[in-house]
Amino acid sequence: MSTLQVTAERLVVVPHPNADRLELAQVGLYRAVVAKGRYTTGDFAVYIPEQSVLPDALIDELGLTGKLAGSLHNRVKAVRLRGEISQGIVCTPSALDGVDLAVAANERTDFAESLGIVKWVPPVPVSMSGQVESAPDLLPWVDVENIKRFPDIFSAGEPVVATEKIHGTACLLTYVREGDRILVSSKGVGGRSLSLTAADGNLYWRAIRAHGLDGAARKLAVALDADRVGFFGEVYGAGVQDLHYGASAAHDTSLGFGLFDVAVDAGGQPVRWLGHHEITSLLDDLGLTLPRVPVLYEGAYDAELLMELAEGTETVSGAGTNIREGLVVRPAVERQSPILGGRAIGKIVSAAYLLRDGGTEYE
Structure with a gap:
């Protein structure tokens, strides 16, 4: 949001x-x-x-x-x-x-x-809530602004990567090397610098464990000599939101997850967001296979083309079972945006998604 x-x-x-x-x-x-x-x-x-x-x-x-x-x-x-x-x-x-x-x-x-x-803050189902604790070391979510509101985030022709926007619930994982700690949170809870206490029935912890994200974060931190590594993704499936992509939250083996961002805190420098290809290279080098959000486009920034690409059916399931929520656009090489006063990243939301009936928007 x-x-x-x-x-x-x-x-x-x-x-x-x-x-x-x-x-x-x-x-x-x-x-x-x-x-x-x-x-x-x-x-x-x-x-x-x-x-x-x-x-x-x-x-x-x-x-x-x-x-x-x-x-x-x-x-x-x-x-x-x-x-x-x-x-x-x-x-x-x-x-x-x-x-x-x-x-x-x-x-x-x-x-x-x-x-x-x-x-508007949507209600949170019991499966997405839980006991919380203070987590000042949690790497926070970055709100993604709509390109329609800020059309000058990117310049025409700038190399960008556009990934599919998945309608799930945002999941934050921060690995803190000191003390070998794993912090897990949702967007709403994490926005208050709180993490969710580990619990077998909690949706976010189930997703982390089912997809081996905790172990992957540890390996990445060691490889980059980082103090903290943050994974940001979407947990999805039937029982999470109204769009399910053929996945289900009923069992750990069928629970969907898509990684779309990695942040690194190392050497006392400002937190750095890794570019799409940098993430790919690092995961390949470490022999890590993590589920990631689909790439819909790589090339020169073209607002009209991307507006059209935001519409249609999703590619997450491979079967086009749902409408496409939209897409997220970022530069091929991470940079800051003077317009946003922070990271250059934007989203485009499809008309079909905005106008659908009975939609859920849990955080």
Whole structure:
């Protein structure tokens, strides 16, 4: 999931092809449906992204009572309006009357707190929870921002690798060489610098042990003379999320896992993320075979091509049993992004995934 930011944005307004009274306000590469004539290109307005939870007063002001997602009808979700997908809400809340939105856009002011908007946190099933303990040595998850919101993360033609985005639950493993410790967590729990106490029935520990990730992390730490090694991946299967890819959480032997990131802390240097090919070489050299997320594309960055590639059916199962959630894009050689203020990495989520019925989003 990406971070929650409610910001002012300069709009590009284009016609709605199927509605005389509606238009599309574009923010980055997102498009949100707005009333015709409400905005013109060059105007500044507030953009409220998907997965935002709005207070009742703001919902009422925007005329959205009973129209949002969730049991309380207060969560922003992608919808299709007259044939066009609308992602997020473009508005000018009265609470910001007098605020120069052009200046706010330039300064990247976040209005989430002042508007009472919070990020939706999905409930966690018992199998994905458990006893927790403090884990200050845990290597944390990095939120992956949507390329549609930040279209300039990558430059046209830059060498990139795009891997399939698996709809599972994020699993974090950190091997700490001092004391020979294994820390295991979920994204939500790990975000609070907590790890899950080892337990036979815990989904994350089951996945770690079933796929030999603990032993692999130990070997990698020794080979790189690292103080800490972090593995980041997705645990998936029936019983985890609504998309299962032919796997199942019922038994350890059928529980799916896909590794997509490795981080290394060595020699007192900043934590380093390994590139896709570097991970491949290291695993091959050590004779380690770990399940990894499928590579969908390697080559020059082409936003339009990757948008198309995010759609379709998944390749995880080899049988196309589910829709494709999307893809994750990173540079062929790891680098920092001045736009994100951190690691250069982005995601593209498919329209089919966003608009599906009965979806689950456990962390």
